[in-house]
Amino acid sequence: MPRLDDHCWSCSCAQGARHRGRPGAGAGGLAAKVGDMLSPAALAARRGPDPDPAPTRGPRSPGAGGRGAGGGPPGSWHHHLVQRSLVLFSVGVVLALVLNLLQVQRNVTLFPEEVIATIFSSAWWVPPCCGTAAAVVGLLYPCIDSHLGEPHKFKREWASVMRCVAVFVGINHASAKLDFANNVQLSLTLAALSLGLWWTFDRSRSGLGLGITIAFLATLITQLLVYNGVYQYTSPDFLYIRSWLPCIFFSGGVTVGNIGRQLAMGLPEKPHSD
Template identity: 40%
Template structure:
């Protein structure tokens, strides 16, 4: 019975090509927002080649992270996708928090750099607690963000920094926090896209039932 249900068209998640396309669109949107905010803050026009590279990097990162998260879930959780708060409202909220973390790293005045670094780390880990809460998600976001921070440091070293901050301790931590938050965000979107409709419906009914009991 379960095999018959799994084989029906209504229980098949979108194919890989569609998922990748949607993830690339989200990556493009995030890159456009962050680049626009950075341009408004600095008042300087960005080099088109650099902006294009940044956009491509965000699109590739979104597609890669969003594809790996559900695959890792299936390995960690016996073939199931982690579904804690995996819905579109939570995904959009994560994008907004990601943009907020970027703004906090560039515009909010703090008394010293350590206070700012602590705030950014708290916000990034808070996003994980609010949107994910899985060991798999925590580890993957940590790995992706460290890799992204290394790439960002290399970009600063060769002079291709655009959305990033200065090449100092704060700049590196800021890049890590943005990369960590982006990993959580794109991972959540990838999970939603890879989740079979039956699992989404079951989770929605469970959430609705919990709200009724609370009321």
């Protein structure tokens, strides 16, 4: 009769022989079990459901993550807008002081004695008003170009912009210095020069349309100011002003618009809301 210890010895020996006949089987099985335990599904099952799952979102736009459409931070566009506004305001103030001084010295524009308050013999409100108008016009030109989808690419360099400013100053200087038989001849001459300035430095439909609109609105405001006695023009021939004044406003709008376009080059785009 076989004893119990013989059965135990034979079973353990047989199992050991089977394991020795398949070397590495135990290690492979152990590695497989460890891999299954460390898989993402197993880890997620052990961790349980997320108590605060993130809401499902659509595809993120290039401007997501606190950045604007241009790839910069959301405040960069506003920062550049303020910088451009200050530069355009300063340009308008300087041009107003220089050009208005020329008009006053030639007795083309006359201010009442009680409102003369600056060293440039002009009313105190003229420089800030012209600076504000220059800032609005300079920001409006690139905005209209972007809205129409027609970016202005004609002579986009600072040398061309400076030449445009020089021509504009020359047109204003001619309005005060040149003597013609009548104001109609002077007006036609300045109109030709103003259109030549637009053709030489702009040639865009938006620039022409905005220049005409600015000339009309500025002339209307000037008529109202002169009518209310704020100041006056000598020898008026177009209601209360001179007929060549719209040409000055037109060329000034084109000039300031080119400055605004040049300042807007290479700046980040306006951020879009999601």
